[in-house]
Each structure stands twice: as C-alpha cells, then as structure tokens.
Amino acid sequence: MTNVASVRGTVRVPGDKSISHRSLILAALSDGTSAISGLLRSADVESTAAVLTALGVRIESGGDIVTVHGRGLRGLLIPKRPLDCGNSGTTARLMSGILAAHPFDSTLTGDASLSRRPMRRATEPLEQMGAHFTFEGSDDGLPLTIHGGTLASIGWNSRTSSAQIKSAILLAALNAQVGASVTEPRRSRDHTERMLAARGVSVVVDGNSISIGAARSMPAMDTHVPGDPSSAAFFVALAALFPGRTIELPGVCVNPTRTGFLDVIQRMGARVAIDDATDAGGEPTATIRATGSDSLHAVTVGADEVPSMIDEIPMLACLAARAQGETVITGASELRVKESDRISAVVRNLQAIGVEAEELPDGMTIRGSRAPLSGNIETHGDHRLAMAFGVLGAVPGNSIDIATPDCVAVSYPAFWSDLRRVAY
C-alpha cells in the first residue's frame, strides 16, 4: 500500500475470530442444529471447521449462514488422520481440551509457525485432570498426540492470562461433564464463558476466577458473530493518523475484555465514539467512530491493560512511531509466543524503516517522529504485522513495502481492499 491523501468512510469488518472459532465448536458440541450468521471466513476459522469435520461434525455453508449439526458432548468421532490446525493457536489449544475428554487418541498438527508455539501451558492442567499427551516433535509444540479419556474436575491457577488456556480447561470439563474453575492473573477475553452461560451452563465469575458447573448437555442455538474489534483496530488507527478525518465501523464487538486499544488510543489524542450499542447474543456490539487528532502523543501501557489489547500491540507500536514522545509497553511477554515473536519482529521492522525502537524483555519502547519512514517489512507470515505496517504505510510521505501481504488471509482476507476503499 502506498501512501494516500486522506481517509474517509465506513468499514464493515468481518466477524470476530475468537467468537467464530467458539461458535463452530460450541455448535458442534450441542444437541441439534445451530445456524451461525456473520461467521468470519478466514484461514484460521477454516482450520477449526476442517478439524471438526474430520471429527464427524457436518458443517454446511449457504449465503451468510453456516449450519452446524451438533454431535453433543463427548460425541466426536475418532479421526482417520492427524488434525491440521494450520496457523491457528486457538484451534490447537481449544481442541486439545475437547479431545482430552474423548476416549480415543488423536494427533494435532500445524504449520511451521504454530508448531513452534507452546502447548504445555494447555496440556499441564489437562494432565492434572487425567489426560495424557505425547509430544511427537519438539518438547512443547505440535505435533501433539492426545490420549483422551475420563477426566476429573480441576481448580487451576494459571500463570498467564490466556483465554486459550482457560477455554481448553473449561471445554475439557464441559465434555467430561464435570465442574472446573480457572483463576488468571488478569482477566482474559471471556467469550467462552459468555457462550456457555447463554447455553444454560452454570457460570460463576468472581474477580479473576471463573467456575463452571457440570453440564449434562447443551442445546443448539442460532447465533450471530459481531465484527472483530482486533480487525476494527487497524481502521481506528488509520483514522487516528489523519487529523480531523473519521472512519465509521458498524457492528463491532465492544466486549470490555477486548477494548483496551480504544482506551489507549484516546489517551494518545484520537477521538473515539461508541454508539448504537446493542447486545448480539450475549456480546455487546456497537458502531465505533474514530477521528484523527492534530497530534498524537506517546503513551505508557503496562501489564494491567495488555490482556484487553494483546492482539492490537503491533498496531499500537506502529502508531507510536508517529506520536510525540516515547511510548513504553511492558507486561507483554506473551507477544513473544504469538504467530511470530511480535516484540522482536515489530521492533526490528520499526528500526528497518527508520524508527528509534528498542526491545524490552516484556515489551518495547518506541520514539515517535514526523520524519518519512521507508523500507521493507518482514512479516514472518504474521497477519497482524502485515496489517499494522500496512496502515503505517498509508501515511503521506511514508513508503513501506510489505513482504507476503497475503498472510492477512489468516484473520481478514479482504483487508487490503477495505484499506484501499477508505484510504484514497
């Protein structure tokens, strides 16, 4: 994307990735047929659909509706071959919990990036519940064979705030028809617990702890997937970079466990309005209007805010490159185990285009400037890096080339065409 003169317009971002995975999974575990509208059609969600299909779940697609024929709790079938999770950490972690409660062996595989990402953080609590695992390749990553069976309930104190770990445990307990509780240092995104509660499972939230009761079954449910706030963040940031210009994003999920980026960008000086709030099947949804500021200023973000904006930090770092002063991000060591090491990759790429940035063990510092930025971005196949630097590349005076721009297919296949439509 070359730089443009201005931005304006409306972007209807695709369905939320986290909610899309969970909508398919919970429909597959329900009794009966569920119709899902607004499902994200992207490579990651395709991975979940393909894994469920290989486990005997019938999934049909027609127009905007995806229909899932549920098999009920513990009703998945023995797969005939390894289950390929592609690039999707959510598929691998959530399915490891579900399969741990099924009385057969199954093997999860993934692409090179996913195979490097840690799985023991999910298998450790599942082992305590009674499951067994064999790591077939490295010591901590995929391929992973799950020897599932009968599981006991658990009270787990998680060292990291991770919705994937929490969900693996809750979905294992759900299928094992036992209760479970998970405590996190800070609350991670809460879509799993919201969706379980909507399906009649007893869910109790107490501070950073969440407990579910044993369920016998779950009814099928028709649901709608709201727009993805992590995808919307790229356009909120784009507007923020153009003084006085507004971009409107209707139908976006504004669940408070996901909106940290909106708070931070307002502290930097951008204007954000959230209107027309409704409830879409247990998830608050609204229209976001973001307006650019004459001058963005640097910001400090620490461990308390990071979980609510974990996927938006590459975008924040790129914005910080245009903000006055030094931005400091800490408490974000989880970024090292995302689709790429996002601390190292973001900092190196910022340096490559002329920004003063430094790595910290758990974050980074970025010194903003108005100088034109130019150079090549190495995405490491990481969709969020491609999109964050794509937005920075739209700023007048910048000239930024993105290697492998197609990796946006993981979460937002139409990103570049949506960007071209509002940036002109």
Ligand code: S3P
């Ligand atoms: C996700 C949780 C987060 C997030 C990821 C999606 C989910 O990962 O970064 O993009 O759907 O549960 P962690 O659970 O590893 O923090």
